[in-house]
Each structure stands twice: as structure tokens, then as C-alpha cells.
Amino acid sequence: xxxxxxxxxxxxxxxxxxxxxxxxxxxxxxxxxxxxxxxxxxxxxxxxxxxxxxxxxxxxxxxxxxxxxxxxxxxxxxxxxxxxxxxxxxxxxxxxxxxxxxxxxxxxxxxxxxxxxxxxxxxxxxxxxxxxxxxxxxxxxxxxxxxxxxxxxxxxxxxxxxxxxxxxxxxxxxxxxxxxxxxxxxxxxxxxxxxxxxxxxxxxxxxxxxxxxxxxxxxxxxxxxxxxxxxxxxxxxxxxxxxxxxxxxx
Ligand SMILES: Nc1ncnc2c1ncn2[C@@H]1O[C@H](COP(=O)(O)OP(=O)(O)OP(=O)(O)O)[C@@H](O)[C@H]1O
Ligand SMILES: [Mg+2]
Numbered sequence: 001x002x003x004x005x006x007x008x009x010x011x012x013x014x015x016x017x018x019x020x021x022x023x024x025x026x027x028x029x030x031x032x033x034x035x036x037x038x039x040x041x042x043x044x045x046x047x048x049x050x051x052x053x054x055x056x057x058x059x060x061x062x063x064x065x066x067x068x069x070x071x072x073x074x075x076x077x078x079x080x081x082x083x084x085x086x087x088x089x090x091x092x093x094x095x096x097x098x099x100x101x102x103x104x105x106x107x108x109x110x111x112x113x114x115x116x117x118x119x120x121x122x123x124x125x126x127x128x129x130x131x132x133x134x135x136x137x138x139x140x141x142x143x144x145x146x147x148x149x150x151x152x153x154x155x156x157x158x159x160x161x162x163x164x165x166x167x168x169x170x171x172x173x174x175x176x177x178x179x180x181x182x183x184x185x186x187x188x189x190x191x192x193x194x195x196x197x198x199x200x201x202x203x204x205x206x207x208x209x210x211x212x213x214x215x216x217x218x219x220x221x222x223x224x225x226x227x228x229x230x231x232x233x234x235x236x237x238x239x240x241x242x243x244x245x246x247x248x249x250x
Pocket of ligand 1: 048050090
């Protein structure tokens with residue numbers, strides 16, 4: 001049985017990048033708690049979205065702070081979250097000589113999905129992103145949007161309990177963008193889905209809450225409607241974005 005009471009608690013998460021004498025504080029003591037549902041992480045370029053996602057997924061060390069997955073500090077030992085996590089980084093390289101199917105099978109193996117379930121699981125996630133017909137083509141022949149959808153599919157392998165997607169809709173045509181949004185909304189009924197995006201419409205009507213990140217600080221975290229009432233009464237979530245981030249809107 002799937003337990004849908006997952007809790008991710010981020011406590012005073014701070015990241016300082018150091019390069020020689022230069023220091024850059026990318027996250028300043030960010031704290032929040034999420035339970036099942038879809039969350040939009042909004043903020044302009046350089047706000048710290050990818051930094052946060054890299055830390056949550058164990059791909060980057062934090063400078064200080066804690067992250068608890070169902071009560072266990074995963075910055076010390078990420079074992080409790082590793083196998084139940086689906087992650088789509090903002091930038092990644094694909095093996096051009098692989099077919100889509102081989103790529104997904106490879107990731108399914110890394111996720112330690114049972115051998116007898118792998119083939120079916122690959123078909124399942126490919127169908128979610130409308131790639132069933134393209135699975136046996138080489139990635140070198142995929143368009144940018146197809147690669148992006150394949151990566152989104154890979155984050156859904158193995159029925160994860162938490163799915164973290166860094167700008168998943170970048171490069172998707174409107175039809176595929178809506179399709180992915182609906183799939184994520186459906187999945188978020190039983191797990192935690194966090195989506196970093198600049199496209200407010202990706203999350204406006206499906207997010208339980210929006211986290212607003214500005215220069216490494218969490219400005220607010222609330223439902224889209226609560227944010228509209230607070231920052232742009234009578235307006236839209238885009239108006240909230242503009243009210244908070246002003247001219248930084250890309
Ligand atoms: N490896 C790094 N070394 C030094 N500084 C970095 C590094 N990665 C990111 N930064 C800095 O940290 C800040 C946050 O970057 P991050 O990539 O997390 O932002 P973001 O919100 O994901 O932006 P975008 O919308 O452009 O993807 C930026 O000022 C960036 O220049
Ligand atoms: Mg980013």
C-alpha cells in the first residue's frame with residue numbers, strides 16, 4: 001500500500017559557494033515543510049532553485065542546515081530518500097547512441113527496479129510523456145522537447161514518493177506542456193512533487209502551494225490564491241511574480 005503521508009522538512013538550509021576568494025551565498029537559512037501535493041518553486045535566474053534541488057537530491061553538499069525525510073536527516077545519510085526519489089536536473093547530458101528505451105532501462109536498473117518489472121515500467125513512464133512510439137529511436141535523433149520529456153519520464157520511474165523537477169517544461173510545446181502538467185498533478189495526489197519553473201502557468205492551477213525564492217531567501221510559501229490575495233488582489237499569480245520580482249521577470 002502506498003503511504004501518502006510523506007513529509008519533507010527543510011531546516012535553516014544554507015549554501016555558500018566558494019571559488020578562491022569569492023563567496024556567493026546561494027541559499028540563506030531556508031526553512032519549510034511539505035507534505036503530499038504539488039509545489040511550485042518560483043524565482044528569477046540565480047534565485048537558488050537549482051542549488052536547493054541539488055542539495056535535496058543529494059547531488060550537492062549544503063553549507064549548513066538540515067533536511068528531514070519522514071523524520072530522518074538525509075543530509076547525513078541519504079539512504080532513506082534515495083530509492084524513493086525521482087529527480088530531473090536542469091541540465092544533463094544524454095548518451096546520444098542510446099535509444100530512449102535503453103536510457104530508461106539503464107536508469108531503471110540504477111534505481112534497482114525489479115528486473116521482471118523493468119520493461120513494463122519503461123513503457124508506463126514513456127506513455128505518460130507521449131513517447132511510446134519513439135522509444136526505439138536513438139537519442140541523437142530526438143528533438144530538444146523529446147529529450148526533455150524523456151528526462152521527465154525518467155524521474156517518474158518506479159513510483160517515487162518524491163519527484164523533484166528542475167524546469168521540466170523548458171522547450172516543450174504547449175500541448176506537451178499541458179500533458180506533463182496534468183500528469184504531475186495526478187501524481188501529486190499521492191506523493192510530493194516539486195517543480196522549479198519560470199512559467200507561472202505551469203503551476204498556477206495545479207500547485208497546492210508556491211514557494212517564492214529571491215536571492216537565496218524564501219520570501220513566502222502559500223497557496224496561489226493566498227499569494228494573490230496578499231500581493232496582487234484580484235490579479236493572477238503572474239501579477240504576484242511581478243509584484244515580488246519586478247523587473248527581474250525573464
Ligand atoms: N557551482 C557554482 N559555483 C559558484 N556559484 C554558483 C554555482 N552554482 C550556482 N552558483 C550561484 O548561486 C546562485 C544560485 O544559482 P542557481 O543555479 O541555484 O539559481 P536558479 O534559481 O536555479 O537560477 P535559474 O533560474 O537560472 O536556473 C547564483 O548566483 C549562481 O551564480
Ligand atoms: Mg536553475
